[in-house]
Amino acid sequence: xxxxxxxxxxxxxxxxxxxxxxxxxxxxxxxxxxxxxxxxxxxxxxxxxxxxxxxxxxxxxxxxxxxxxxxxxxxxxxxxxxxxxxxxxxxxxxxxxxxxxxxxxxxxxxxxxxxxxxxxxxxxxxxxxxxxxxxxxxxxxxxxxxxxxxxxxxxxxxxxxxxxxxxxxxxxxxxxxxxxxxxxxxxxxxxxxxxxxxxxxxxxxxxxxxxxxxxxxxxxxxxxxxxxxxxxxxxxxxxxxxxxx
Ligand code: NAP
Numbered sequence: 046x047x048x049x050x051x052x053x054x055x056x057x058x059x060x061x062x063x064x065x066x067x068x069x070x071x072x073x074x075x076x077x078x079x080x081x082x083x084x085x086x087x088x089x090x091x092x093x094x095x096x097x098x099x100x101x102x103x104x105x106x107x108x109x110x111x112x113x114x115x116x117x118x119x120x121x122x123x124x125x126x127x128x129x130x131x132x133x134x135x136x137x138x139x140x141x142x143x144x145x146x147x148x149x150x151x152x153x154x155x156x157x158x159x160x161x162x163x164x165x166x167x168x169x170x171x172x173x174x175x176x177x178x179x180x181x182x183x184x185x186x187x188x189x190x191x192x193x194x195x196x197x198x199x200x201x202x203x204x205x206x207x208x209x210x211x212x213x214x215x216x217x218x219x220x221x222x223x224x225x226x227x228x229x230x231x232x233x234x235x236x237x238x239x240x241x242x243x244x245x246x247x248x249x250x251x252x253x254x255x256x257x258x259x260x261x262x263x264x265x266x267x268x269x270x271x272x273x274x275x276x277x278x279x280x281x282x283x284x285x286x287x288x289x290x
Contacts, residue, residue: 046071046271046272048072048073048074049073049074049128049129049270050073050074050076050120050124050125050126050127050128050129051065051068051073051074051075051076051127051128051129051130051131051270052076052078052116052117052120052127052129052130052131052164052168053065053068053075053076053077053078053131053133054078054107054131054132054133054134054160054164055078055079055080055107055133055134055135056075056077056078056079056086056089056102056131056133057077057079057080057082057085057086057088057089057102058079058082058085058089058233058234059231059233059234059235059259060133060183060228060231060233060259060262060263061077061078061131061133061134061183062077062085062089062092062259063258063259063260063262063263064131064133064259064262064263064266064267065077065089065093065100066089066092066093066096066263067260067263067264067266067267068098068129068267068270069092069093069094069096069097069098069100070096070097071267072097072098073098073129074098074099074100074124074125075093075098075099075100075101076100076101076102076103076120076123076124076127077089077090077093077100077101077102077103078102078103078104078105078107078116078134079102079103079104080104080105080106080107080134081104083104086102086104087102089102090102099124101119101120101123101124103116103119103120106156107132107134107156107160107163107164108155108156108159108160108163109163110163113160113163113164113167114167116167117164117167117168121171126168126171126172126174126175127167127168127171127172128171128172128175128177128178128179129178129179129181129270130164130165130168130178130179130180130181131181131182131183131266131270132160132161132164132165132180132181132182132183132205133182133183134156134157134160135156135157135183135185135201135235136152136153136156136157137153137195137198137235137238138152138153138197138198139194139195139198140194141193141194142196145196145197149197150197153197153198153201154197154200154201154204157198157201157202157205158200158201158204158205158208161182161204161205161208162208165180165182165208165212165223168180169216169221172216172219172220172221173216173219173221175220176219176220177220177221178216178219178220178221178222179221179222179269179270180209180212180221180222180223180224181223181224181225181226181266181269181270182205182208182209182223182224182225182226183225183226183227183228183262183266184202184205184206184225184226184227184228184281185198185199185202185227185228186227186228186229186283186285186288186289187199187202188200188201188202188203188204188205188206188227189202189203189206189227189281189283189289190289202227205225206225206281209223209224209225209279209281210279213278213279214279217278217279222269222274222275222277222278223278223279224269224274224277224278224279224280224281224282225280225281225282226262226265226266226269226281226282226284227281227282227283227284227285228257228262228284228285229251229257229283229284229285229286229288229289230244230247230248230251230256230257230285230286230288231256231257231258231259231261231262232244232256232257232258232259233259236256244256247288250288251285251286251287251288252286252287252288252290253286253287254286255286256286257284257285257286261284262284265282265284269282
């Protein structure tokens with residue numbers, strides 16, 4: 046596969062960083078987006094460069110239209126038009142429905158779903174011109190099965206699935222595929238925040254018997270971005286170690 050320009054949102058930590066490192070080992074040029082954590086972004090950038098990739102990091106709130114526009118300008122000027130977009134940035138603001146505040150709802154929908162619309166739209170023009178593109182969004186099994194305390198998060202992640210199917214139909218004939226990777230429990234800061242009791246209980250429900258690693262998600266994202274996966278579009282690939290079985 047020719048070297049491509051890859052933008053990974055939320056790539057300073059966790060799954061996004063593993064995705065950026067995976068693409069770096071394949072010889073692509075990498076843009077690492079993050080929100081505020083400069084130290085983590087610097088560490089991710091160093092790792093990606095150590096893997097031999099031309100790379101930059103760019104701070105931008107992916108839920109903000111102006112910041113997304115600025116990010117695409119920066120990446121375009123430094124590396125060229127984005128050819129592979131990985132919509133990975135995401136947050137949780139969990140609460141049971143009667144306690145869930147409007148802010149918790151809005152923040153999660155904005156960061157996890159509005160961002161996918163903003164970034165995909167920004168990437169699309171260049172992809173249409175190039176007649177080639179890959180848009181891969183990180184969903185969640187919560188968006189497929191639901192999860193108590195995560196109505197906001199599950200709604201955003203289910204929204205990504207509908208968005209992906211619609212866009213896949215719009216651009217399929219133009220060499221652009223649009224897919225979702227839906228992880229189960231993956232060992233990152235996000236699941237660390239749940240505490241050991243919750244993750245141990247989760248591991249018991251997983252056929253593989255453990256949480257997944259960010260790299261186990263990254264390799265599936267890498268596959269969907271490859272030319273080998275050119276006939277897969279509008280799909281949601283679950284990477285959950287058998288949690289949903
Ligand atoms: P994480 O370790 O908490 O990392 C989150 C990343 O998103 C960080 O790079 C963070 O940047 C960035 N981010 C957060 N808000 C942002 C914003 N407004 N604009 C730009 N970047 C932002 O998360 P993770 O566990 O790797 O999760 C990555 C994705 O996988 C998310 O979409 C999540 O919903 C999904 N997922 C995770 C799991 C899991 O078990 N971990 C399961 C299913 C789905 P800073 O470092 O600057 O804060």
